[in-house]
């Protein structure tokens with residue numbers, strides 16, 4: 001019988017596909033365990049992300065669809081997908097795994113525990129993330145889970161040094177991980193044992209309202225992440241319920257001390273109406289202005305020069321989320337099956353406010369009931385699956401809670 005790769009103690013030493021030798025756990029997510037592994041064929045270290053066994057064919061199909069999208073995305077600011085496969089293929093304990101570029105540094109969440117970052121560092125790091133995300137949007141995909149825990153810091157010194165000029169100009173400081181995988185398993189977090197629930201810190205208003213999610217959702221989340229990097233404080237604090245509900249009526253506060261440029265940019269990124277936000281490509285342009293650099297020489301990491309949009313061309317709302325194929329991000333999201341249960345392509349539907357309030361209350365209540373009072377904050381037992389619009393609103397909230 002093949003070894004179980006669910007747990008660290010049984011996974012160590014397992015060789016997947018005859019080449020990926022599992023070594024040690026390097027990260028846990030709500031949906032997976034991430035291991036350092038050695039690729040015996042290419043003789044290099046890699047990261048292997050293993051999902052728990054799924055008995056639902058729909059989950060497996062969704063993982064495969066998402067892998068195909070991940071495979072076509074290439075950008076220095078995105079963690080590269082090398083390979084994918086299944087352990088115990090065809091059996092009841094089949095487990096999907098992804099083999100990725102190994103980024104050995106801490107996450108931005110780890111880094112932020114040390115306090116705010118210098119503004120120029122935030123601008124450069126933010127521009128790298130925005131450029132990567134603009135490429136993602138232009139490929140017709142929405143991440144939907146931008147948060148510090150999903151930003152891997154490539155070079156810790158480049159973020160902490162007072163004068164990291166060389167590192168800042170040569171390569172990406174950060175890489176975005178967890179690319180859209182979390183959204184694939186709609187509702188799975190609500191049924192998984194051992195899922196860590198935190199706060200709905202980076203939830204966009206449209207996610208909180210159960211509305212349609214598009215590229216502007218990522219812009220909002222990145223705005224909150226940048227604000228947190230600058231201030232060292234989360235923009236919204238409180239219980240899951242309070243935090244999720246607050247953003248429907250409240251704009252994040254940008255301290256005046258950050259200056260007019262940052263104030264204007266962050267306000268335009270975090271407008272409550274998604275349609276009023278600037279595009280991710282425009283964020284790249286604005287952060288270049290913040291850095292005092294010419295906007296006609298903005299680096300675009302992923303796209304060949306011939307295909308790269310000019311600095312300003314993607315900056316219009318019309319351009320936001322349109323891929324080179326001409327398909328909108330929302331359309332591709334739907335074709336991936338990444339839309340919450342029960343939604344169909346082309347259907348625009350908002351969850352009525354009373355349902356949202358019930359959803360927020362239920363999620364808050366559930367988290368309150370499930371999270372033990374100790375330091376770990378790890379819920380025990382299964383959370384209920386709720387069908388219909390209420391379930392969808394809860395799913396959206398659950399997907400957005402931060403570990």
Ligand SMILES: Nc1ncnc2c1ncn2[C@@H]1O[C@H](COP(=O)(O)OP(=O)(O)OP(=O)(O)O)[C@@H](O)[C@H]1O
Pocket residue numbers: 026027028029030031032033034047049079100101102103104107145149150152177178179181182403
């Ligand atoms: N390519 C990588 N290189 C190094 N570490 C990684 C890599 N990918 C993920 N990790 C580590 O594993 C952790 C969990 O990964 P990830 O967020 O992708 O999992 P997840 O199950 O999708 O999580 P969630 O959906 O709860 O955010 C990360 O926070 C990071 O510490």
